[in-house]
Amino acid sequence: MRAVWALLAAPLVGAGDPTEASFEDVRTAEHADDVADYTLRANLDPVRHSVHGEGTIRWRNASSTSVRELWLHLYLNAFKNERSVYLREPVGGFRGTGTPAEWAAIDVKKLLLRASGSEAAADLWSGAELHRRGDDDETDVRVPLPRDVAPGQSITLDVEWDDKLPTILERTGFSGSFHFMGQWFPKIARLEGNGAWAHFPFHHLAEFYADFGTYDVTLDVPSSFAIGATGPLVESSIRGERRVERHVQADVHDFAWTAWDHFETQSEIIDGVEVSVLFPPGYGEDASRELATLRFGIPHYRALYGPYPYRLLTLVHPPEGAGEAGGMEYPTLITTGGPWYGPPFARLIELVTMHEFGHQYFYGLVATDEVTWPFLDEGLNSYAESEALGAWLGAGSAASISGFTLSDVAVQGVFGNLSEHDEPVAQSAFQFRTGADYSRLVYERTAAILETFRRVYGERAVSRALGSYTRRFRFGHPGPEDLFASFEAELGARPAATLRAALFEKGWVDYEVHGIFSKKSEAPGGIFDRAGKRETLTPKPAPEGGYEGWVLVTRRGTLTFPVDVELTLEDGTTQRIRWNGDEASRIPYAGKTALSAAVIDPDHTVLLDDDPTNNHAAAEPRPHSPRVMERVTYWAELLLSAFAP
Amino acid sequence: MNRDLVPLPNDAMRARRCPTMIFLLWAWEATLGAAVAWPVASIVRSAYGAHPRADAVLWESGGFSLLDLLIRRLPEAGALVAHVATVILFAAIAGLLPSAALLVCLAFTTRERRTLRLSVAAQAAVVAFVPGAILLAVTLVFQGSLVVSAATLAGLAREGFAPTLGDQRADLSGLLLLTVGLLLAALAGVTHDIARAAVVRFGAGAGEALRLAVRAVAPGSLVLFWSWGWRALASLVLLAFGALLSERVGGRGGWALVTLFAVHQIIVGARVAFRASWLAKAMRVVDHAGRPTSS
Numbered sequence: 001m002r003a004v005w006a007l008l009a010a011p012l013v014g015a016g017d018p019t020e021a022s023f024e025d026v027r028t029a030e031h032a033d034d035v036a037d038y039t040l041r042a043n044l045d046p047v048r049h050s051v052h053g054e055g056t057i058r059w060r061n062a063s064s065t066s067v068r069e070l071w072l073h074l075y076l077n078a079f080k081n082e083r084s085v086y087l088r089e090p091v092g093g094f095r096g097t098g099t100p101a102e103w104a105a106i107d108v109k110k111l112l113l114r115a116s117g118s119e120a121a122a123d124l125w126s127g128a129e130l131h132r133r134g135d136d137d138e139t140d141v142r143v144p145l146p147r148d149v150a151p152g153q154s155i156t157l158d159v160e161w162d163d164k165l166p167t168i169l170e171r172t173g174f175s176g177s178f179h180f181m182g183q184w185f186p187k188i189a190r191l192e193g194n195g196a197w198a199h200f201p202f203h204h205l206a207e208f209y210a211d212f213g214t215y216d217v218t219l220d221v222p223s224s225f226a227i228g229a230t231g232p233l234v235e236s237s238i239r240g241e242r243r244v245e246r247h248v249q250a251d252v253h254d255f256a257w258t259a260w261d262h263f264e265t266q267s268e269i270i271d272g273v274e275v276s277v278l279f280p281p282g283y284g285e286d287a288s289r290e291l292a293t294l295r296f297g298i299p300h301y302r303a304l305y306g307p308y309p310y311r312l313l314t315l316v317h318p319p320e321g322a323g324e325a326g327g328m329e330y331p332t333l334i335t336t337g338g339p340w341y342g343p344p345f346a347r348l349i350e351l352v353t354m355h356e357f358g359h360q361y362f363y364g365l366v367a368t369d370e371v372t373w374p375f376l377d378e379g380l381n382s383y384a385e386s387e388a389l390g391a392w393l394g395a396g397s398a399a400s401i402s403g404f405t406l407s408d409v410a411v412q413g414v415f416g417n418l419s420e421h422d423e424p425v426a427q428s429a430f431q432f433r434t435g436a437d438y439s440r441l442v443y444e445r446t447a448a449i450l451e452t453f454r455r456v457y458g459e460r461a462v463s464r465a466l467g468s469y470t471r472r473f474r475f476g477h478p479g480p481e482d483l484f485a486s487f488e489a490e491l492g493a494r495p496a497a498t499l500r501a502a503l504f505e506k507g508w509v510d511y512e513v514h515g516i517f518s519k520k521s522e523a524p525g526g527i528f529d530r531a532g533k534r535e536t537l538t539p540k541p542a543p544e545g546g547y548e549g550w551v552l553v554t555r556r557g558t559l560t561f562p563v564d565v566e567l568t569l570e571d572g573t574t575q576r577i578r579w580n581g582d583e584a585s586r587i588p589y590a591g592k593t594a595l596s597a598a599v600i601d602p603d604h605t606v607l608l609d610d611d612p613t614n615n616h617a618a619a620e621p622r623p624h625s626p627r628v629m630e631r632v633t634y635w636a637e638l639l640l641s642a643f644a645p
Numbered sequence: 646m647n648r649d650l651v652p653l654p655n656d657a658m659r660a661r662r663c664p665t666m667i668f669l670l671w672a673w674e675a676t677l678g679a680a681v682a683w684p685v686a687s688i689v690r691s692a693y694g695a696h697p698r699a700d701a702v703l704w705e706s707g708g709f710s711l712l713d714l715l716i717r718r719l720p721e722a723g724a725l726v727a728h729v730a731t732v733i734l735f736a737a738i739a740g741l742l743p744s745a746a747l748l749v750c751l752a753f754t755t756r757e758r759r760t761l762r763l764s765v766a767a768q769a770a771v772v773a774f775v776p777g778a779i780l781l782a783v784t785l786v787f788q789g790s791l792v793v794s795a796a797t798l799a800g801l802a803r804e805g806f807a808p809t810l811g812d813q814r815a816d817l818s819g820l821l822l823l824t825v826g827l828l829l830a831a832l833a834g835v836t837h838d839i840a841r842a843a844v845v846r847f848g849a850g851a852g853e854a855l856r857l858a859v860r861a862v863a864p865g866s867l868v869l870f871w872s873w874g875w876r877a878l879a880s881l882v883l884l885a886f887g888a889l890l891s892e893r894v895g896g897r898g899g900w901a902l903v904t905l906f907a908v909h910q911i912i913v914g915a916r917v918a919f920r921a922s923w924l925a926k927a928m929r930v931v932d933h934a935g936r937p938t939s940s
Contacts, residue, residue: 178809262811282813320812342816395706403892406708414712521739568697597697605711612713618695625689625700626902631680631891634909636681636729637674638884641916644674644740 021304021463023471028306032212032475034252035062036188042181044259047176049102051163051184054110055217056154059188062146062211064405065195066148072111072128072141075183078202079104079166079173083136085201086170094205094435096170096324104166104173108131108186111143112158112312122146124157134515139202159186169323170204171335175322177225178260185255190369202370203436206429207363207370207377210253212475218246221259227313228278229257229332251309251475252331253367258316266291273308279317283340286349290315290336293353296392304463305361305384305470313360315353327352329359331436345401347393351408355385365474373480374429374438375503377448380466380483386412386447387454409451413607416445420610425449426480426503448501448607456561457491465490482503498559500603502608509557510610511581511600513617516555518549518595547591551598551617554584559608563601570594576602647782649765650753652846658928660921662760663750667921669763671914673743677736681729688718693858704749704896741777745770746923751925752932769845776844779851784837785838788830795826835873836862842927853860861934872926876919883912 020471040055061067078086079100087099129142163184167175172182188505189199190211198209218235219227223243231249238244249255263278266287267598275294279285298308316335318325326337334356338349363370364382370377386408389397396405419440423432432438437610446521454462469478469486476482480503488496501507525539551564560581567575570593579585580598597618601609653662660667681708689700692714696702702710753761753769799819806815840858843849849857862869887909894905 138739249897280813281811307909319807321807338818341816395708398708402888403704403895404708405706407706409713410707410709414716415855416718422649457754458906546940566697600695604707607709611717612710613692613717616693618697621695622699623690623694625686625694626898627896628689629679629686629699630902630906630909631679632682632685633675634887634891634913635678636732637678639729640674640677640681640733640736641913641920644736644744 019155019469021465021467023306023464026468026471028471029476030309033062034213034250035060035191035211036253037215037416038185038212038213038255039216040185040255041218041220042184042257044181044222044225044253045262046174046222046259047437048227049165049179051165051181053163054158054160056156056158057186057188058213059152060154061149061151061191063191063195064151066150067191067195068145068148069197070124070143070145070187071109071197071199072143072201073139073183073187073189073202074106074108074141075139075187075202075208076104076106076163076165076172079169080138081136082239084133084138084139085562086139086204088137089204089430090538091204091432091438093437094439095327096204098169100166100169100173102167103164105164106161106184106186108161110158110160111186113146114156114158115157119147137201140199145266160594164542165204167600168318168322171262171325172326175319175327177262178188178258178319178322178325180256180258180316180318180322180325180335182256182325182328186443187254190384192204192464194425196365197457198369198372200430203371203375203430205432205435207374208254209367209369209371212251212253212367214248214250215252215255216246216248217255217257218244219257219259220244222261222559224261225259226261226263226265226278227257227259228263228276228316228333230255230314230331231310232312234632247604249310249332251639252364254330256333258325258335259305260319262319267644268295270294271308273298273310274312275315276312277315277317280319280340281289283317284337286338286340286342287315288315289342289349290317290353293350293392294297295355297354297388297421298356301358301384301387304387304467306365306467309365310360313357315356319621327356329356329363331360333363334359346399347389347397347404347408350393351385351389351398354388355381358384361470362609366470367477368479369477370429372428373426374442375425375446376478376483378442379425380450382412382443382447384451384466386451393642407426409448409607410446411602412444412451415440416443416448417608420445420508420608421506424504424506449499452561452605452607453487453491453495454602455607456563457495461490498561505558506607507557507559509555509559509560509561509581509606509608510614511563512554512607512611512614513598513600514552514554514584514620516549516551516595516598516617516620518547518589521546521548521590545592547589547594549589551587551589551594551595553579553587553598553600555581557610561606563606564603566599566602567595568599570596649755650761651756651758651767652932653752653754655932656931656932657754658751658925658932660751660918660925662923663747663762665763666747666750666766667782667914667918670747670917670921671742671910673740674917675910676782677732681732684725684728684843688721691713692718695897698896699898701898713768737781739777741774741781742767742770742865744775745777745841745845747921748773748842748924751921751928752842752846772848772868773841776849776851776854779839780837780840780854783851783855784833788833791830791833795823795829795860798826799823829876831873832866832870836872837872838924839869839879839931842924842931846928846931849936857931857934857936861930869930873923876923880916880919883915887912 007266036059042051042053078084113122113124115121124143127144131138138207149365168175189197190209194585221243223238223241227245228248231247234248235246267276310332312331326335328335336352341348358381368376389408395407399406399410411595419437423437425441425445442541484496487499521542522539525537562580565577565579602614690928749766749769799822803815804816836858840854842856843854894901
């Protein structure tokens with residue numbers, strides 16, 4: 001029996017640098033399948049806070065069936081009135097709450113199907129179904145087509161529209177002369193391979209999903225304004241009092257831009273990528289911290305998840321009044337945030353920057369359906385963020401002050417546990433009951449699940465699983481099954497099943513030390529019939545001396561992970577034993593001194609543990625908390641001296 | 646006034662005359678501090694008393710156990726805050742007595758020129774309690790009004806200047822206004838201390854003491870303010886040292902913890918001594934100004 005325990009006493013965390021994992025066997029696409037190309041021109045009026053847009057959309061039916069309709073997303077209409085799906089959903093507890101001080105709208109003026117061969121041009125907008133019957137939401141528009149579009153066939157649409165921007169809400173709008181344009185143009189929903197449209201109204205907690213294509217966008221703003229946009233600048237001119245810039249980017253599925261007359265800039269080439277930070281006056285220190293983050297982040301993500309394939313990356317740090325524009329991702333353009341006086345001991349700026357950069361992979365390049373499976377972008381990306389920050393900043397990756405360190409991983413583990421029994425992680429964004437559940441489960445719980453896997457099954461195995469997934473499905477729109485397949489290939493069927501249970505079935509686990517016991521080893525007493533004789537023996541100390549006992553450990557819940565159990569002996573020494581995490585186990589003990597205490601998972605490998613405060617037991621619990629008593633008494637004395645006369 | 650109390654000469658009003666009172670004031674603060682800390686330590690003990698590293702786990706790198714405990718016990722935070730508020734209220738009101746006793750010790754001696762007995766100082770402190778409480782209430786309301794007004798103005802300035810000056814300059818403008826408000830509140834505190842000295846030294850009522858204090862402060866307010874200020878700055882230096890040492894010790898126990906405890910309590914004691922030194926100065930100012938003759 002003891003030999004079995006000794007065999008199990010192996011290190012839990014696999015050794016090795018995760019960035020050294022090899023991916024030579026995984027094919028990574030060079031380019032996306034071009035499905036929706038947008039050639040647009042936009043004119044910003046910063047006084048009326050409006051954008052006039054026009055251009056063409058070339059769309060190809062990349063599915064296996066003919067289609068007779070298009071679905072257009074007009075997401076700016078989410079802020080048109082209080083009957084939009086976005087403003088009706090009472091989720092709260094996340095970003096973008098409240099109503100805009102100025103309402104917004106996107107009014108399509110023209111949607112024309114160009115003539116093709118013998119087919120005449122057709123006005124599509126007059127037949128468009130702007131909203132469903134009995135529903136005032138105008139963010140998800142059905143556009144019937146006059147003829148079938150066969151698989152592989154392309155159509156070209158001429159489009160013209162006007163945007164009225166909201167005061168900054170949910171990532172887009174204006175604050176003073178600062179303007180950020182996200183979801184600002186009529187955008188075709190993604191047609192899945194089976195011919196089903198993945199179209200959604202703009203839900204409060206949901207993000208986006210679209211096909212890849214090339215965006216060729218010409219932006220026209222006052223000459224005093226600086227522009228940040230998706231894709232590199234290929235043409236620029238000053239025409240009278242206007243600045244005109246043309247940005248072109250292939251292999252992306254969205255285009256966002258910003259314009260402001262107060263931007264300052266810092267630029268640097270990092271790992272071959274032209275990185276620019278646009279920031280308000282006085283935020284230079286923040287911009288430097290953001291660049292420092294990317295100096296670590298870009299090569300780290302290249303090693304783990306594949307090369308960043310674009311020439312440039314633009315960071316936009318919005319001014320304080322436009323904070324709602326911050327913390328968001330678009331292809332080759334991300335927004336960060338935080339005050340100019342952000343204290344260096346709190347790593348919020350680094351955290352937001354790393355998180356948004358990670359979205360270039362977990363949203364941008366793999367392009368999962370953010371509405372249906374938000375954990376595939378926000379969750380995996382939150383794991384990537386905490387892994388990268390931990391590799392860069394160590395234990396104080398979230399904060400470090402006065403002898404205390406707080407890691408991003410700890411934050412995700414603790415907050416993720418708060419909603420573990422409420423709802424499954426893997427569900428559509430609009431199915432979450434509250435914003436708090438969405439945040440804790442999609443972001444934090446998913447990250448904690450993957451971090452637990454990293455700690456339990458080894459860094460290299462999890463890096464291989466995720467790295468293979470991001471490479472194999474680059475530009476590929478994968479789903480949850482693709483992720484599970486990747487984990488099964490690298491970690492095996494049982495861990496993959498555990499991952500599925502954790503994500504889809506509200507999987508949970510709680511380890512507990514139920515008790516410990518030890519006593520001096522004794523020769524057994526009692527009545528014994530030996531060799532035809534009956535003798536009664538009294539217990540007496542075993543001739544070899546020593547102690548014997550046990551530790552009773554249990555596991556509740558639906559998830560199973562192997563963990564260490566640390567035994568502390570009275571002489572202060574410790575022994576580690578690996579427990580496979582079965583429902584209950586009585587771990588035997590024999591040694592020279594008595595058993596003093598036992599701790600399950602002393603290194604916090606299983607961040608999903610429901611209650612870490614029942615993971616330990618002692619023969620004689622300590623009656624004091626001397627360190628806490630000392631510190632809190634001192635702090636209280638200082639506090640009281642401020643109030644006392 | 647108690648006939649047993651004999652006013653000290655102005656230059657003899659020094660904090661070093663009252664080591665016992667300073668010690669007792671430190672003991673008072675330490676007792677109240679422990680009263681605040683006890684329930685917090687009990688919560689930690691209930692969670693980690695059976696852990697072989699006990700409360701040292703809260704200092705583990707990464708902060709998992711600390712954050713978990715904070716979040717797990719968040720529902721108890723309301724009760725803890727109420728407990729702390731109660732202790733603060735008690736300290737503010739009941740603390741008038743020991744601090745008045747210190748002022749008595751600073752201002753008076755016995756006919757035999759000996760240090761006052763504690764019972765005599767306490768008796769005089771009780772007499773000064775009511776005017777002291779009135780002065781404290783008036784000062785707190787005035788200081789509160791100053792700080793709230795400054796914060797409101799700072800917010801308005803921040804809002805107003807941000808579009809034209811940018812966030813940084815707007816924030817700094819607001820901070821400047823807030824700092825002015827805090828400095829004025831501190832000056833009000835200085836005046837309050839001098840008024841308390843007047844209550845003890847002359848047995849003045851709250852109103853009379855306040856008038857005397859304003860007259861005493863007005864001509865040399867900057868010098869007086871600095872006299873308070875350098876002691877406050879010295880206290881801050883001590884605090885910084887205490888924080889640095891605390892960071893170095895981290896979650897260690899044993900002698901490191903004992904040393905930290907000793908240093909922290911020396912710092913608290915030194916702050917009490919600085920405060921006594923300042924109150925002695927306030928007493929000399931009041932004594933020098935003399936009791937105004939009634940009109």
